[in-house]
Amino acid sequence: MAEVSVAADDEAALPPGAPSTDLLSLHESIAGVLATQGDWRRAYHHLKSAFDLARAGSLRDTLTSSYNRRYLDQWLHGPSVERRGPAGMAIALVDLDLFxxxxxxxxxxxxxxxxxxVADLLQQGLPSEGFCARYGGEEFALxxxxxxxxxxxxxxxxxxxxVAHHPWARIRPGLSVTISVGLAHENRAEVVEPERQLRHADSLLYMAxxxxxxKVAYHDKDSSRTIPRSMNSADSPGA
Structure with missing residues (x-):
């Protein structure tokens, strides 16, 4: 039996930006061909690549491509205290108004x-180690x-x-979208369980x-505040 040549070993057979599902199928197909040729080392390499792609896909929300609740839970229950950094860490729960x-x-x-x-807009301007995850339904976590x-x-x-200034009417005339945010910040010295910080953000979200x-609701020293403070407040990025 003639040996089959694998020309797509470096994924050149796929166009740039191909979906990860296509890459996964490609790695699996190449692994199968290599296994039939007895090239177990390269077959293993492609199977591992397929596994890594499948795992990465399982941590992404299928609709928005942001991270999903599973990734959020894994991150928060990992070594999150070390990840807080000297300035501490904030969790914001975001809900689409009247969705x-x-x-x-x-x-x-x-x-x-x-x-x-909205997921794309929320992922803009985040710090280098920050991320957005779909928390469930129309809720996101930052x-x-x-x-x-x-x-x-x-x-x-x-x-x-x-989000409020996004040109939503280009999708459908009359469409407008706003969000409410509950923001919970903890200093590095305040070792707070992730569930407690999430609950705090959730209660502030309901306040907003x-x-x-x-509005954005947050705690400022001993009191809770929202911004903007009135519906007539200046509402521009520089405000």
Missing amino acids: KEVNDTFGHLVGDRVLRE VLPDVDHAHAVRIADTARIR KRAGRN
Whole structure:
């Protein structure tokens, strides 16, 4: 039996930017061909690459391509104290305001597109070690390591403004989208369990909702605050 040549060993058979599912299938196919030729070392290499791609895919949300709840849980229950950095760490829970009305008015396909675009907007401007994860439904979590309290508030409010100012009407006339954010910051010296910090962010998120939505709620020293503080507040990135 003639030996089969594997021309796609370096993934050159796929166009740039090919989906990871295609890369996974390619690695599996190459591994099968190499195994039939007795080249077990290279077959193992491609099987390992397929496994790594499958694992990476299992940590991504299929709709928005942001990280999923599984990745968030793994990160928070890992050595997160060491990852906080000297300035501490913030967790922000983000919820799309009145998202059910978006689905009811414009349909679920538009709702899905809104979720994808909000995820993209939330991932902009994060610190190098920060990330966005879909927490569930229309909720997202922002994990912001090594940021002080003031910086965390700026990141959260800039994200709020970015979403509110996004040209949603280009998707459908009359469409507008805002988010509410609950932001919980802990100093490095405050070793807080991840569940407690998440619960804190969740309670602040509900505070932002009760204050009228399209707000960021956070603790400032001994009190809780929201921004903007009134519906007439200046609402621009420089405000």
